[in-house]
Amino acid sequence: MQPAHYTRSRLSEQIMNLPNDDKTCGWYAALPAPKPVRTLSGQQTADYVIIGAGFAGLAAARRLATLEPEARVILVDAQRVAEGASGRNSGFVIDLPHKFALEHPDPAHKQRLLGLNRAAIAQLESLIAEHDIECQWSHAGKYQGAVGERGLAYLAHFEKLLSGLGEPFRMVERDELQRVLGTTHYSRAIFTPGCYLMQPAALVRGLGDSLPENVELLENSPITRLERDGKGGFVLLGNAGTIRTPRLLLGTSIFTQEFGYLKNRLLPVMTFASWTRPLNDDECKRYTGTFNWGLTPADHAGTTVRMTQDKRLIIRNTYKHVPKYGRSIDDKARSDIRSDHRKALVKRFPDLAEVPFTHTWGGVYAISRNFTNFFGQLEEGVFASACDNGVGAAWGTISGTLLADMAVGADSSLLHDIQAVTGMPSLNPPEPFLGFGVRSRIKLAAWNSRSEL
Incomplete structure (x- = not known):
């Protein structure tokens, strides 16, 4: 080259x-x-x-x-x-490309992306085992969830893309989702098995x-x-x-x-997350789901949610253009974002509405207008x-x-x-x-x- x-x-x-x-x-x-x-x-x-x-x-x-x-x-x-x-990310190691990459017209292009991502996962898994890295590494898969009609439309499109790719997936309806996630907020989700979860830091x-x-x-x-x-x-x-x-x-x-x-050629974008302290015994009794799962939104501008192995809930949403990177965000903006995260948490887990957030943070990443990696x-x-x-x-x-x-x-x-x-x-x-x-x-x-x- x-x-x-x-x-x-x-x-x-x-x-x-x-x-x-x-x-x-x-x-x-x-x-x-x-x-x-x-x-x-x-x-x-x-x-x-x-x-x-x-x-x-x-x-x-x-x-x-x-x-x-x-x-x-x-x-x-x-x-x-x-x-x-x-x-600072949400702790997903994803094998499947995002939807815009799955829309690529060349099947070989998509298979190359899958192969590259899976080679990375195998490499990380080997290093974690070799060096005994404690990072909550788990082959948990990933849910992609929809709430309303807009999300369901995106989910149907994702189902079509996955079917065309020949990748395994499973449609999960509201009742089963409730047993896993502990919330009735989501109408439907697609579960894909190849994702791993971890503690990124x-x-x-x-x-x-x-x-x-x-x-x-x-x-x-x-x-x-x-x-x-x-x-x-x-x-x-x-x-x-x-x-x-x-x-x-x-x-x-x-x-x-x-x-x-x-x-x-690069656009600096920041996305934000908040997490709770670990749920206490009483809160764990009120919580009706399982632990250690991750959900991304069918609509890419929606909310990512995780329940960690150590029983913390994470809410991630809100995107900002940050031309000065971290200096583009002030304390008021962080406070407003934290309030939005609180609303998202209460919508999904009203029985845990009093559980406080202990940290709210942002992370900068690069995107390109043509979604091309250099x-x-x-x-x-x-x-x-x-x-x-x-x-x-x-x-x-x-x-x-x-x-x-x-x-x-x-x-x-x-x-x-x-x-x-x-x-x-x-x-x-x-x-x-x-x-x-x-x-x-x-x-x-x-x-x-x-x-x-």
């Missing part, structure tokens, strides 16, 4: 917009204190540098270290591992704690500038040190544009996986692994598959038209989907 030279922009020449995540992520707060941090200091050199220690960056670092055990690999992140987007930290010895993990070490060194390599500048390397891998998702690449070489010595379009855990894992293969010149059928299903995110219109258009579309989707929230 030739470098995508037309994606190249100037290397970073100004102060970057760094991650600014809230400090109220329940998944992260539930973890024990992390190991002592190692930060970037002094002048470092490495054979490979990966920026971003989420699912993609961790997978790339692990794979590079395995393929080239004598190489020095540095994995650097602006935050602690699991504080960023990979530790625990999984990401476990992957970070078990990296091979030739990977040096540097946290709380934002890279604020990226330069060419005049010898075909790169210099990464941080607050207290630099790193020189001939090869750079970006597992930076939406922040890839801050390094001068894929500019005006994977590949940006220019000589620079490789990136960016824009997961909301399927982060599986896609990040497999794309990071295969990006390492590409960087060292390894070949595989999976590498050919990911190259076949990825491409160039389309250009965005200029501001202020972009912001107005995205905000208007999100508001319209929320209004149309209000019965499913």
Whole structure:
């Protein structure tokens, strides 16, 4: 594959917009204190540098270290591992692509996506077993639920897509749903068996704690500038040190544009979740469902709900365009979102209306207007996986692994598959038209989907 030279922009020449995540992520707060941090200091050199220690960056670092055990690999992140987007999702590892991908006219395209996602799940399951990572990993499957007519129409469309794909699924009616979910709120759901559930922050930290010895993990070490060194390599500048390397891998998702690449091609969107404390004994008696399940909405703008293994209810909905990432959301916005989450909880579980939320948090991810993921070489010595379009855990894992293969010149059928299903995110219109258009579309989707929230 030739470098995508037309994606190249100037290397970073100004102060970057760094991650600014809230400090109220329940998944992260539930973890024990992390190991002592190692930060970037002094002048470092490495054979490979990966920026971003989420699912993609961790997978790339692990794979590079395995393929080239004598190489020095540095994995650097602006935050602690699991504080960023990979530790903030709803804890689904999904094998089936989202509906817009299932609508692709080429059956081979869809089968490649399935194969890539399932390779990621197998890889994660193997690592969890090998390193004894406690992360509530469970082959629980997933429900996709509908409330009213709008949701039922989406569900019927999903049923048609699954039938055409030849994938196993089961239609679940209200009475059976009530026994599983403990609520009569949903009219119908489709159950698909291939999804896994997990505690994302625990999984990401476990992957970070078990990296091979030739990977040096540097946290709380934002890279604020990226330069060419005049010898075909790169210099990464941080607050207290630099790193020189001939090869750079970006597992930076939406922040890839801050390094001068894929500019005006990625849209930063934040979605939000709240969770309760664990249900007490009395509340467990009033709750009539099972534990450890996950439901996503048939209408994509609806509400995701989970009951965790440790008996917490999670509500996730609300989308915001966040051009300044975390700085785009203030305390009032978080309070309003938390109130909306409370309404969604009470609708579904009125007998548990008094159970308090303990944490409300947001997470930023990248989408593209043409729903295309980028994977590949940006220019000589620079490789990136960016824009997961909301399927982060599986896609990040497999794309990071295969990006390492590409960087060292390894070949595989999976590498050919990911190259076949990825491409160039389309250009965005200029501001202020972009912001107005995205905000208007999100508001319209929320209004149309209000019965499913």
